[in-house]
Amino acid sequence: RRLTDAEADGDERAVEAALRPKRLDEVVGQARVRDQLGLVLEAARRRERAPDHVLLSGPPGLGKTTLAMIIAAEMSTPLRLTSGPAITHAGDLAAILSGLNDGDVLFVDEIHRMSRPAEEMLYMAMEDFRVDVIIGKGPGATAIPLEIPPFTLVGATTRAGLLPGPLRDRFGFTAHLEFYEPADLDLIVHRSAGLLGVELTPEGSAEIASRSRGTPRIANRLLRRVRDYAQVRAGGVVTLPVAQAALDMFEVDESGLDRLDRAVLDVLCRRFGGGPVGASTLAVAVGEERETVEEVAEPFLVRQGMLARTPRGRVATPAAWLHLGLSVPSAPAA
Numbered sequence: 001r002r003l004t005d006a007e008a009d010g011d012e013r014a015v016e017a018a019l020r021p022k023r024l025d026e027v028v029g030q031a032r033v034r035d036q037l038g039l040v041l042e043a044a045r046r047r048e049r050a051p052d053h054v055l056l057s058g059p060p061g062l063g064k065t066t067l068a069m070i071i072a073a074e075m076s077t078p079l080r081l082t083s084g085p086a087i088t089h090a091g092d093l094a095a096i097l098s099g100l101n102d103g104d105v106l107f108v109d110e111i112h113r114m115s116r117p118a119e120e121m122l123y124m125a126m127e128d129f130r131v132d133v134i135i136g137k138g139p140g141a142t143a144i145p146l147e148i149p150p151f152t153l154v155g156a157t158t159r160a161g162l163l164p165g166p167l168r169d170r171f172g173f174t175a176h177l178e179f180y181e182p183a184d185l186d187l188i189v190h191r192s193a194g195l196l197g198v199e200l201t202p203e204g205s206a207e208i209a210s211r212s213r214g215t216p217r218i219a220n221r222l223l224r225r226v227r228d229y230a231q232v233r234a235g236g237v238v239t240l241p242v243a244q245a246a247l248d249m250f251e252v253d254e255s256g257l258d259r260l261d262r263a264v265l266d267v268l269c270r271r272f273g274g275g276p277v278g279a280s281t282l283a284v285a286v287g288e289e290r291e292t293v294e295e296v297a298e299p300f301l302v303r304q305g306m307l308a309r310t311p312r313g314r315v316a317t318p319a320a321w322l323h324l325g326l327s328v329p330s331a332p333a334a
């Protein structure tokens with residue numbers, strides 16, 4: 001769908017899709033991953049073979065889906081998309097695998113959430129391009145071997161550590177995506193603004209970039225909210241004061257912390273005296289899923305130097321207390 005149609009419908013997912021870089025050389029930042037992946041793909045093209053399986057890990061919104069699509073585009077092959085939670089039975093996976101054509105790229109998002117039997121079937125498919133489909137139950141069950149054409153599996157996970165070792169080991173190339181630097185986010189905001197036809201000053205763009213939690217998806221989303229604000233409350237141009245006012249309104253603070261990030265720090269410092277607190281207790285206290293707290297809020301807070309994950313639990317650092325405008329306790333728990 002065209003970007004303008006998606007925008008007119010207010011379809012945020014379609015807008016997000018339209019803002020995705022289509023080729024490796026359009027990808028901003030992640031220089032190391034881009035170089036390594038570029039090499040892997042170039043080598044595969046020269047050998048005229050499907051590239052090795054690729055595992056992409058990192059917090060949501062950093063570009064895992066985008067890279068999977070780029071891998072398929074760079075290899076000029078179709079991309080098949082599915083996700084771990086969608087594969088509840090080994091049979092679901094067998095159906096997907098048997099429908100693949102030679103050289104296809106199969107993207108499995110949230111691969112760590114696949115069921116155990118499906119996972120075991122996947123090991124075999126990745127290694128031998130073959131699966132055993134079990135027909136029947138109990139002593140009468142028979143395994144029917146099924147050949148699978150050579151394909152490239154691209155798995156995405158928020159944390160590679162959540163994957164069982166045998167699965168992790170079967171990926172020939174693993175890339176860990178890091179949070180983006182403000183300068184890279186600035187480039188992404190400029191690129192998206194160009195595509196969306198938003199006029200913005202360098203200071204306006206830098207402000208959005210610095211409050212985007214190191215995350216391109218958030219940069220794009222904040223840009224659209226700031227653009228709304230600029231159109232409704234200001235002259236349409238995203239300047240520094242317009243960006244500041246809009247981001248304050250949407251409760252994104254100067255360091256890029258959103259409501260959940262602040263809630264985590266708040267509970268940690270005010271309710272638990274700075275910790276240590278177990279991950280589940282913390283999640284219950286902020287009223288969120290443990291996974292969301294662990295995969296979304298914590299990685300960013302750790303990177304901001306505000307939270308430490310210790311064997312005894314989560315601990316607030318002095319920076320956390322200061323961020324909340326509280327004085328650091330004389331014997332900080334950290």
Ligand code: ADP
Pocket residue numbers: 016017019020021026027028029030059060061062063064065066067156188216217220
């Ligand atoms: P993930 O799969 O890791 O959750 P996505 O690949 O869906 O993240 O990326 C989210 C959005 O961020 C996409 O719409 C894309 O436009 C943008 N994006 C991600 N990475 C980059 C990048 N390196 N350069 C430019 N835009 C990016």
